[in-house]
Amino acid sequence: MxxxxxxxxxxxxxxxxxxxxxxxxxxxxxxxxxxxxxxxxxxxxxxxxxxxxxxxxxxxxxxxxxxxxxxxxxxxxxxxxxxxxxxxxxxxxxxxxxxxxxxxxxxxxxxxxxxxxxxxxxxxxxxxxxxxxxxxxxxxxxxxxxxxxxxxxxxxxxxxxxxxxxxxxxxxxxxxxxxxxxxxxxxxWVGEDEVAKLVRAGGDWLPGHPERDLVSRRYLAHQRGYVRDALTQLSELDGTLPEEQAPSHRPLAALRAEAVVAALHEVGARRVLDLGCGGGALLERLVADTAFTEILGTDVSAGALDAAQRRLAKLPDRARSRVSLRHSSLTYTDPELAGFDAAVLMEVVEHVDPARLPALERVVFGVARPRHVVVTTPNVEYNPLLGQAEHRHPDHRFEWTRAQFQEWAGAVAARTGYTVRFGPVGPVDPDLGPATQLAVFSTEEA
Missing domain, CATH: 3.30.1610.20 (Hen1, N-terminal domain)
Incomplete structure (x- = not known):
């Protein structure tokens, strides 16, 4: 051949x-x-x-x-x-x-x-x-x-x-x-090591590929356990959920990123934290926008940070000089997160154990305490329209209804001295609400 x-x-x-x-x-x-x-x-x-x-x-x-x-x-x-x-x-x-x-x-x-x-x-x-x-x-x-x-x-x-x-x-x-x-x-014979090979060879381009699921299934010989592991790792690299596709045929990941960038513009943020940045998909969008003068991406996963580093390495030197990466956990105090205009938690909170949410609240709204915090999370009520009976991602510890998200966000705002407003992301069903929920927290006391 x-x-x-x-x-x-x-x-x-x-x-x-x-x-x-x-x-x-x-x-x-x-x-x-x-x-x-x-x-x-x-x-x-x-x-x-x-x-x-x-x-x-x-x-x-x-x-x-x-x-x-x-x-x-x-x-x-x-x-x-x-x-x-x-x-x-x-x-x-x-x-x-x-x-x-x-x-x-x-x-x-x-x-x-x-x-x-x-x-x-x-x-x-x-x-x-x-x-x-x-x-x-x-x-x-x-x-x-x-x-x-x-x-x-x-x-x-x-x-x-x-x-x-x-x-x-x-x-x-x-x-x-x-x-x-x-x-x-x-x-x-296709064994467990094939998952690592797929993620290593495809990590830079497969997460956002429209045929990602088909590629993963065929590459891994249709072995469900391996396919699930691969899709989980790929989604962590790019913040895209394996089966998540809006009825408009635009990936929800793209719609989320656009909504987050729009919210950051609306509040006038210049120095931005991307908390739980994964493989750097949002970082790449932020760097492409010269309104953002300093960008810091953090993640608890060293593998995700490696993927983000590879993604950012392709950027021109001037753009790359405005962004940096840091190994950090959202549930442990990190003073280096303080002093930014805004922080983003895009599809992050649902990956945290409910018992650890108070620690996340303390780190983000207490220690880092930016003037604005932008949070997105799935609306579990919308899942049937995506063909999902339960959670959209196997690593999600929970997914909130609209009422549950608003209750949590309202309580956090009241405890920490922020105000909060809510908005939809993606397609909106008249009965089930939006595919993704967004909250923007703001304070004058940062």
């Missing part, structure tokens, strides 16, 4: 630095399923093409899968075997490292990825649905069963060509995750 990656970035031969494979040499690598060869069919200043040719030993492959036949399409069609080869042979590039020329790894470059035979199970538009949201122009051509007998129709294989302007590391991660997803199978 064959994969080619081409670029017209000048000088195009810099692709060799990115892949850590010299354009003037053909190289071979032993991998578990056979031998991988890397060579360059074309390498000059204007165009450079790197090829990964994978020769699979069908006997070794059959022995690894009891009951398999020696005659199989697996050695010839790109799927999980090619994904494993990419992860092995191009690991340094996939991790975004280029020791010889570090600046190259951070640059988006014009790329054309071609796979002449890709295993495909699903609707005809599946490849488009998977790759197009990531910035690729997708061309697919069905491979006929036999060109000499067109009446036989097409096979289940595709000729796949992707064109886009991306970082090479991102392109390789897309292939690593999505090739097995297109095929909906893997050539090896």
């Amino acid at each position: 064959l994969l080619t990656v081409s670029t017209t970035a000048r000088p195009a031969t810099d692709l060799g630095y990115l892949l850590f494979k010299h354009p003037d040499r053909a190289q071979s690598f032993a991998i578990a399923s056979g031998t991988a060869h890397v060579f360059y069919p074309q390498a000059d200043e204007s165009v450079c093409t790197a090829a990964l040719l994978l020769e699979v030993d069908p006997i070794t492959l059959a022995k690894s899968r009891p009951g398999s036949s020696y005659v199989d399409d697996r050695p010839y069609a790109s799927g999980s075997l090619m994904a494993v080869a990419i992860g092995s042979v191009f690991r340094t590039a996939m991790n975004g490292r280029c020791d010889a020329r570090p600046e190259l790894a951070e640059q988006a470059i014009p790329l054309v990825v071609h796979l002449p035979a890709v295993a495909h199970q699903g609707d005809a538009d599946l490849a488009e649905r998977l790759f197009a949201p990531l910035g690729w122009q997708v061309e697919t051509t069905p491979v006929p069963l036999d060109p000499a007998f067109p009446a036989w129709g097409d096979s289940r294989f595709l000729d796949l060509r992707l064109t886009g302007r991306l970082r090479l590391a991102d392109a390789l991660r897309h292939l690593y995750v999505l090739l097995p997803v297109l095929d909906d199978t893997k050539h090896y």
